[in-house]
Amino acid sequence: MERVNEKGTIKINKHIFGKMAFDAIGLTEGKAFSASEKGKQLTGIGGSRPTPGEISDHMIVREEDSSLYVELYLIMSFGASIQKNTELILNHMETELKTYFPQQPGKILLKVVGVKSKQIAPRDIEVERTWN
Secondary structure, X not given: OEEEEOOEEEXXXXXXXXXXXXXXXXXOOOOEEEEOOOOOEOOOXXXXXXXXXXXHOOOEEEEEOOEEEEEEEEEEEOOOOHHXXXXXXXXXXXXXXXXXXXXXXXXXEEEEEEEEOOOEEEEXXXXXXXXX
């Protein structure tokens, strides 16, 4: 994505969106995990937390009718409040996106594709936030 202002052209790559998601998921203190579109938990080297680059590979970021659209896939820990933790993620991401794109309306869609206990049980829950 590119933005042009009085100082020139700014290029914003998908890694920045991955960093926003990485930080937002970290706020849940291990109750939410990034996932692929197919419901597989993303892990980094040696089973550690995935990097922002790995997260951004499994996000959808685009502009629709001059509106920003971000889609992120999650797996929740068994027993964790989906409402509370998705709210934490949405609040953080909305704040960050409004900082980078202050005049642009947007939409964030969080797709909870699984719940993790000993194994990952498939789920299909969508939580959405839009702003003007």
